Amino acid sequence: MAEIVLKDVFFRYSPKNNFAISGVTLKVDKGDFVALLGPNGCGKTTLLRIMAGLLPVSSGLVRIDGKDPAKMKRKQFSKIIGFVTQDFAPVYNYTVAQIVLTGRLPYSRGFFSTWSKDDIDAVRNALDKVDGIKFMNSFFYNLSTGEQKRVAIARILSQNTPILLLDEPTAHLDPGHVIKIKNLLKSLNEEGKTLVAAFHDINTALELCNKLALMKEGKILFCGTPEQVMNIENLEAVYDVQLSIINDPKIKHPIVIY
Amino acid sequence: MRKLRFLSVALFLLVAIIICVSFGGTKIPFAEVMKSIFLRNSSWKDIIWNIRLPRVIMSVIAGAGLATVGSVFQGLLRNPLIDPYLLGVSSGASFGTVLSLFLVDAFGLHLLHRMSLLSFTFSILAAFMTLVLSRRNGITPITELILSGVLVSILFSSATILVMMVLRKNITHAYVWLFGTLSGITWKEIPLPLLSIIGFTLICLGLAQQLNAISLGENQAKISGVNVEAVKILIYTLGSFVTATIVSVCGVIGFVGLVTPHMVRRLFGNDHRVLIVTSALTGGILLCICDTLARTVIRPSEIPIGVITAFIGAPVMFVLMKRSDSSG
Numbered sequence: 026m027a028e029i030v031l032k033d034v035f036f037r038y039s040p041k042n043n044f045a046i047s048g049v050t051l052k053v054d055k056g057d058f059v060a061l062l063g064p065n066g067c068g069k070t071t072l073l074r075i076m077a078g079l080l081p082v083s084s085g086l087v088r089i090d091g092k093d094p095a096k097m098k099r100k101q102f103s104k105i106i107g108f109v110t111q112d113f114a115p116v117y118n119y120t121v122a123q124i125v126l127t128g129r130l131p132y133s134r135g136f137f138s139t140w141s142k143d144d145i146d147a148v149r150n151a152l153d154k155v156d157g158i159k160f161m162n163s164f165f166y167n168l169s170t171g172e173q174k175r176v177a178i179a180r181i182l183s184q185n186t187p188i189l190l191l192d193e194p195t196a197h198l199d200p201g202h203v204i205k206i207k208n209l210l211k212s213l214n215e216e217g218k219t220l221v222a223a224f225h226d227i228n229t230a231l232e233l234c235n236k237l238a239l240m241k242e243g244k245i246l247f248c249g250t251p252e253q254v255m256n257i258e259n260l261e262a263v264y265d266v267q268l269s270i271i272n273d274p275k276i277k278h279p280i281v282i283y
Numbered sequence: 284m285r286k287l288r289f290l291s292v293a294l295f296l297l298v299a300i301i302i303c304v305s306f307g308g309t310k311i312p313f314a315e316v317m318k319s320i321f322l323r324n325s326s327w328k329d330i331i332w333n334i335r336l337p338r339v340i341m342s343v344i345a346g347a348g349l350a351t352v353g354s355v356f357q358g359l360l361r362n363p364l365i366d367p368y369l370l371g372v373s374s375g376a377s378f379g380t381v382l383s384l385f386l387v388d389a390f391g392l393h394l395l396h397r398m399s400l401l402s403f404t405f406s407i408l409a410a411f412m413t414l415v416l417s418r419r420n421g422i423t424p425i426t427e428l429i430l431s432g433v434l435v436s437i438l439f440s441s442a443t444i445l446v447m448m449v450l451r452k453n454i455t456h457a458y459v460w461l462f463g464t465l466s467g468i469t470w471k472e473i474p475l476p477l478l479s480i481i482g483f484t485l486i487c488l489g490l491a492q493q494l495n496a497i498s499l500g501e502n503q504a505k506i507s508g509v510n511v512e513a514v515k516i517l518i519y520t521l522g523s524f525v526t527a528t529i530v531s532v533c534g535v536i537g538f539v540g541l542v543t544p545h546m547v548r549r550l551f552g553n554d555h556r557v558l559i560v561t562s563a564l565t566g567g568i569l570l571c572i573c574d575t576l577a578r579t580v581i582r583p584s585e586i587p588i589g590v591i592t593a594f595i596g597a598p599v600m601f602v603l604m605k606r607s608d609s610s611g
Binding site: 079100102104120127131133138 | 361492498499504509510553
C-alpha cells in the first residue's frame, strides 16, 4: 500500500486568496525518496504541511498510511509521520537534549509522565545519527546554523516515524554540512524510511531521490523517476529560464547547470 | 547544582515569610514572631496570627500565582512580554471594583464590595470576551488573542474611568486598589486563591512537556502530537481564573507576573517542569518583600504595592534586558 496518497487536492489559505495548491495528485510508495522541486512560491512547503496534517485541504483526498489525517488523533498521527520544518527557531534557549526529547511526546503516557529509558535511548540514537552527541547538553543558540539544523532533524528522528517530510533540509548550509545531511538522508532511506523533501538544489534531488515532482503555481506539472522527468523542456517549463543538463560518466546522475 | 539552587529558593521563601511578619506599622521583635508562630504564647500572638500572617501568606500566594501564570503564558505564546493580564483580567477586575464602590456610594450595597464579587465577575467576563473575540475557524491565533486582550482592556479601562468620574467621593480608595493593596486581608480571603493556584500549578506541571513543545512553536508541537488548541484553551481559562481570584482580592499588582519569569529563566533555564515551581517560589518571595516595603517605608501610611513592584520590577527588567543584549 502507498504510504502517502494525494488525489485532486486543492488548498487555499483564505477564501479571498487563489488556490496555493491546485489539483495535486501524488502517490508515494513505501521506501520512496520523493523530491518536490520548483521555483519559490510554487507550493512545495504548503504541500508538505498538508501531508503533515498541519493544513486542512479545501477539497480532495489525503491518505497517510491509508488513513485520513483530519480524522486521526494528533498523537497517533505523529507516530506515523514526522516533519522537519525550515523555520525551527525557538524563542527560548533550550538545551539540545530538552529539544530532542519533545520528539518523544507521541510516546508519553499522559499527565505527569516522565521520560522512560526508551525515550532517553531514542534521543541518544537520534543525536548519534546526526553526529550531535557532543553538543547534547549545549544550548541551542550556542550552536552553528548547521548544528541547529541537525538538532531539528534529530528531534524528528527521535519521533521514530516511518515517514519523514523535510522542508529544504540543506538550505543555508556550507558544503561540509550539506554532505553530512545528504549522507544522513541517504542512510535513513536505506533503513527503509519513506522520505519526501522540498529542495531548491536540483542536483541534490537528483543525487538522493528516486522520484521527482516538478511543481509550478500550486500544480505538479511533471512527476516520475529522474530519467522520466529530468529534461531541458520540463525544467524550462517549470523554472522559466534556460538550463542545461550534462551527463558525466564519473557521476551516477545527470547534473543541471544554472 | 540545580537542586541546591532550588532548595535555596524554597528556604529563602520560608525565611522571608518569617522575617516579613515582624515588619509592619509596629516592629515586632523577631523572637516574639518565632514564639507566636511556633509556640503561640506571645503577647503579639493576635496581631501576628490575625493581621500579619494572613497578609504575608496572601502576598506569597498572589506573587506565586501571578508569576506562575506569567511564566506559563509567556511560554504558551512564545512572547517574553506577556503578563497574566493578557486577557484583560486586570481591566475587568478594576471596572468591577470601581463599579462596586459606586454601588456602595449610590445604593449602599456593601455586600457586593466586601466580597469582591463584582471584581471577580468582571475579570472572568473580560477573559471570556477576549477568548471569544479572538477565536477564528476553531483556533485561537496568538496575534488575534493579544489584540483582543488589548481591545477588551481598553474597553474596561475606559468604563472604569467613566465610573470614577461619576464616583468622586471614593476616588482615593479606588486609586489605592488599582495599584494593588494587601491591607485588611483576613484568613477568609485566602482559600480560593490558594486552591486555584495549587490546582493550576499541578495541571501545568502535568502538561510541562507539552508546554515545552508549544514554546518551540505551535506547528512543532502539533508535529509531535500535542493537541495545541486544547492545551491553550485550558491554560488561558485556568490562568485567567487564578489571576481573577488574586486581582479581585489584592487589586492590580503589576510587574511580578512579567519580571519573575525572566529572573527564573536565567537562574533555572526554560524547562517548564522547573520553571513553573521556581516561578511560584520566586514570585512569592518578591511580593512578600514588596508588600513589607509597602507597609513600612512611610509607616504608618501604606504605599500601594503596585508602586513598589514597579519601582523594583522596572530596573530589574532593564538590567535583564541589558545583560541579554551584552550576551548576544
